[in-house]
Amino acid sequence: MNIALLGFGVVGRGVYDLTLDRSDINVKYVVCLEDVQLPGVTVTRNYNEILADESVDTVVEAMGGLHPAWDFVKAAIEAGKNVVTSNKAMACTFYDELLPLVQEKNVLFRCTAAVGGGIGWLSELGRVRRCETVLSVGGIMNGTCNYILDNMTRLGLDYDVALKQAQNLGYAEANPSTDVDGIDTWHKVILSSNVAFGVSLDKQSVPVSGISKIKACDVAAFKAHGYTCKLISTGKRTDSGFSAYVQPTLCPADALEAHIPMNFNLITFEGAAAGRQSLYGQGAGRYPTAYNVVQDLCDLLLGNGFYAPCEGSVAARNNEQLRFYVRGASDAWLESVTAEIWDEGIVTAPVAVDEMHAWLKNHPDAFMAAIR
Numbered sequence: 001m002n003i004a005l006l007g008f009g010v011v012g013r014g015v016y017d018l019t020l021d022r023s024d025i026n027v028k029y030v031v032c033l034e035d036v037q038l039p040g041v042t043v044t045r046n047y048n049e050i051l052a053d054e055s056v057d058t059v060v061e062a063m064g065g066l067h068p069a070w071d072f073v074k075a076a077i078e079a080g081k082n083v084v085t086s087n088k089a090m091a092c093t094f095y096d097e098l099l100p101l102v103q104e105k106n107v108l109f110r111c112t113a114a115v116g117g118g119i120g121w122l123s124e125l126g127r128v129r130r131c132e133t134v135l136s137v138g139g140i141m142n143g144t145c146n147y148i149l150d151n152m153t154r155l156g157l158d159y160d161v162a163l164k165q166a167q168n169l170g171y172a173e174a175n176p177s178t179d180v181d182g183i184d185t186w187h188k189v190i191l192s193s194n195v196a197f198g199v200s201l202d203k204q205s206v207p208v209s210g211i212s213k214i215k216a217c218d219v220a221a222f223k224a225h226g227y228t229c230k231l232i233s234t235g236k237r238t239d240s241g242f243s244a245y246v247q248p249t250l251c252p253a254d255a256l257e258a259h260i261p262m263n264f265n266l267i268t269f270e271g272a273a274a275g276r277q278s279l280y281g282q283g284a285g286r287y288p289t290a291y292n293v294v295q296d297l298c299d300l301l302l303g304n305g306f307y308a309p310c311e312g313s314v315a316a317r318n319n320e321q322l323r324f325y326v327r328g329a330s331d332a333w334l335e336s337v338t339a340e341i342w343d344e345g346i347v348t349a350p351v352a353v354d355e356m357h358a359w360l361k362n363h364p365d366a367f368m369a370a371i372r
């Protein structure tokens with residue numbers, strides 16, 4: 001297998017390193033802007049070189065973002081080349097166009113590293129989907145948020161201090177908004193739900209809230225009432241269709257999620273026959289993520305593409321009734337659903353998920369967390 005590697009950052013470099021000693025996977029090209037010297041590899045900024053080279057059968061996209069990543073991937077598929085990607089934003093955003101194009105051009109596609117980093121979540125979910133009705137998916141899908149929340153809970157740190165630690169260790173970007181505002185997790189749960197349920201969820205129907213407004217006083221209140229806060233993703237098969245959302249969630253002390261440390265992930269599915277099963281491991285990082293990219297390449301060598309039938313686009317309907325902790329804003333509606341006072345925050349009576357997220361959009365300085 002001759003591959004062209006798009007991007008030579010954290011993941012791209014990891015893929016190169018892990019394939020150096022393999023005789024069955026050869027990195028022939030690297031497309032990047034830097035002047036990198038790699039023995040036996042053509043480093044170029046001209047993507048058309050890859051498209052024109054018939055000896056390149058597979059493109060590995062490790063650039064991230066939507067453009068030019070999608071433009072390059074689409075061109076590769078149209079040229080008859082297989083594709084492996086770790087890009088959850090691209091796979092999620094162009095899902096409706098990507099999978100039919102793969103089928104039309106009769107090429108192979110895999111994206112296991114797009115959700116869970118080093119955890120083989122999507123490949124396992126694809127296997128489950130072949131012979132099982134998946135009832136729900138979700139869990140802790142972002143290591144940056146988990147690291148911040150874990151340190152706030154264990155050490156009593158305020159958010160800004162915990163975030164700075166995460167940045168110093170390389171767990172958080174200089175601009176951490178994609179992680180802490182829940183957008184990374186949002187893409188991951190949509191992609192996971194699409195695979196699990198055989199649909200393409202309308203992204204705009206999936207509400208998301210993050211952890212950037214949490215304070216040490218919130219964490220202290222949670223601990224006093226026997227809860228630990230985690231950023232939890234949820235995708236469910238319901239009587240009325242499908243539900244999907246991302247939100248900080250208070251997990252009881254005896255819940256498995258409450259004990260996930262540092263930057264680890266815990267991703268779970270529930271099947272009608274298999275019951276509840278969880279996968280645990282490093283959700284990010286150079287070599288854990290690159291490992292799953294290489295696993296996907298090995299699957300392509302065996303002729304195994306991505307198993308993800310799609311029956312069409314649907315909107316999520318999030319009418320599940322949950323209690324919520326809210327701190328930092330109030331109005332007549334919130335007062336009308338207030339059931340308890342927790343120090344500086346309140347706890348609502350059961351409220352529909354969509355209704356609570358709609359309220360939060362009009363109160364951007366408030367912090368909100370669902371209560372299990």
